Amino acid sequence: MTSITVDVSEAVRKLDPKTMEQHIERALTKGAEILVADVKRYPPKPPDSTYDRTMNLHDSWTNKKGRSALQRVIGTNVGYAPYVQDADRQAWMHRGRWHTAQSVARDRADDVRRFIVTALERWAR
Numbered sequence: 001m002t003s004i005t006v007d008v009s010e011a012v013r014k015l016d017p018k019t020m021e022q023h024i025e026r027a028l029t030k031g032a033e034i035l036v037a038d039v040k041r042y043p044p045k046p047p048d049s050t051y052d053r054t055m056n057l058h059d060s061w062t063n064k065k066g067r068s069a070l071q072r073v074i075g076t077n078v079g080y081a082p083y084v085q086d087a088d089r090q091a092w093m094h095r096g097r098w099h100t101a102q103s104v105a106r107d108r109a110d111d112v113r114r115f116i117v118t119a120l121e122r123w124a125r
Contacts, residue, residue, distance in 0.1 A: 020123045025069045027119035031112035032063035032072040038104045039074070039085065043097045057081055074101070 040058045045051075060076040082089040087100040 015124065020120070021069055023119040023123040024116060027115040028070065028072045028112075029063075031108070031115050032074055034111060035074055035104055035108055036061050036063050038108060039099070039101055041099070043099075046097075057084060 040061050042053065042055075042058060045053065057076065057078050057080075060078040060081070061074070062076070063072050063074045065071070066073045076085075083091045084094050084098055085100050087102040090098065090100060
């Protein structure tokens with residue numbers, strides 16, 4: 001009987017799941033950073049507005065690691081944020097002017113996916 005032996009130990013070592021996790025974690029962090037940067041952007045102030053912006057909402061948006069390395073959590077602890085930037089709860093005076101967290105996530109989903117695909121491609125090399 002003839003046998004063929006192939007040593008795949010180097011390939012297995014290169015495809016180490018821990019290394020994969022590190023690559024994906026970096027991609028998710030990069031994705032979360034662009035989402036937060038986009039959601040922080042304020043629309044231009046209405047020309048007739050006398051309200052002075054505090055920038056509290058802008059400064060409150062964060063991203064942090066979730067329960068696992070493969071999860072990022074983006075959010076704000078400002079109580080009025082849903083009335084400004086939540087698609088379901090946005091107040092009438094903000095509709096059409098302020099982007100919502102959901103619209104930013106939808107608009108940037110392809111970018112985040114691309115970061116993850118690129119990370120997996122780097123990992124597999």
